[in-house]
Amino acid sequence: MTTRIYFGSNQLGEVAALSLQDALNELDLGTLEDYRRTDKGVMGQTLLIRSSRGEYVLKGNPLYAGQLQEEKFFVEQLAKHTSIPVPDPYLLHEDTHLLGWSYAIMPRLPGNHLYDPTFQASLSQQDQEEIACMFAHTLAELHRWKVPDAGEYDPVAQQIVSFAGDYLDWLYGTIRHWLHDAEQYSVITNEDVQWVDEQFKNAEPAFRFKAVPGFVMGDFKFENILIQNLDSRSSGWQISGLFDFTTAYFGDGTADLTKISTRYVREGQPELAAQFLRCYRDLVCAADEEKCQHFRTRLSMHLLYQRILWWGEAKATGQVTWAADLPFAQWAEQSIDSILALLDE
Incomplete structure (x- = not known):
């Protein structure tokens, strides 16, 4: 489980635009306009995506079985238990055939990082x-x-x-x-x-x-x-x-x-x-x-x-x-x- 994982990294590797468009299509998120890696993305697992429907974050190639399912649980529960903005809806696609690994796409949240x-x-x-x-x-x-x-x-x-x-x-x-x-x-x-x-x-x-x-x-x-x-x-x-x-x-x-x-x-x-x-x-x-x-x-x-x-x-x-x-x-x-x-x- 997550409390026993501290060191490890699954990089996304190269992701083709056509594959990303297929991923967006699966979740009905519009036409891909641009994408790039996040500046300080968690363990190389995230991409910033802009589509005709909005801006999103893709997180994929999970570190362990159930990582994305676990995060989806916490996002959904925190949205119910608190007023704190979290990336909800957390759209999970568990099939690996499109990108080679399961992935989640969530809304990109506004604001600034204090480390900037x-x-x-x-x-x-x-x-x-x-x-x-x-x-x-x-x-x-x-x-x-x-x-x-x-x-x-x-x-x-x-x-x-x-x-x-x-x-x-x-x-x-x-x-x-x-x-x-x-x-x-x-x-x-x-x-x-x-x-x-x-x-x-x-x-x-x-x-x-x-x-x-x-x-x-x-x-x-x-x-x-x-x-x-x-x-x-x-x-x-x-x-x-x-x-x-x-x-x-x-x-x-x-x-x-x-x-x-x-x-x-x-x-x-x-x-x-x-x-x-x-x-x-x-x-x-x-x-x-x-x-x-x-x-x-x-x-x-x-x-x-x-x-x-x-x-x-x-x-x-x-x-x-x-x-x-x-x-x-x-x-x-x-x-x-x-x-x-x-x-x-």
Whole structure:
């Protein structure tokens, strides 16, 4: 399932215009006028298409059986459970005879990516702060979709399937898996493992307390978000598009805070990371003040998970540009503490 896939790529390869026209014909989407690869398309799986009927995104050559079916489920359900714009309708064509693989075509959503340097340069500091808080409000809305048990969507069973054991079994098991995977590419000492186990032990009460699982996007980051200012005369920043749900599951929504907060810090904007985290925390506290007591601990564990993945990937690829000489536990603790400290500013 998606929660166990992190590294992999199925490129679309060369796609002929005639084949694309056939694909459009299958879904009654008009005459092909133009197409190109997306600038930062997910793992090379997407094309931008313009036809006589409008602008679309094609996503194909799935990474695993059921990827597109799973994403279609989340798009359709989020359209029902939230007001957040998602690429609906998500038109799925499962037959592989036209393009050599199954594909989905969805509407191209409007707006700008925050990673675009030209767009970034047009924003004032107030704009940036409002956008950071708007991201927090978006996540809070996503996380209000609750389910009885933590788990993931199974496209074969066509239903949400609970994780084996409970949520902590899955979370800790996954973290341990990737920590031991990193041993193939770097030095992970017994002291590192003991330190990680100690974090598990200390965090367990926080995850046991009022654990009501909700939707977790799993990849909430600039690349998967489009934004617009709907009223240029005043504060009107809104999400205009949210997409790529191939790592979505049901668990603790705090996990979705890690990528954007860390991105802000890495880009020298810790004040925006603080704004994002504090806005989300305050929203959670307003809904459940008792739950807020454990916010920091939960966030620390998800940050640890993220850093284990980063450490293993960086060491495996040799692209280490940070803390190359520090032991894992020391580097991870310093990195996590620098994020958590933003909550106190």
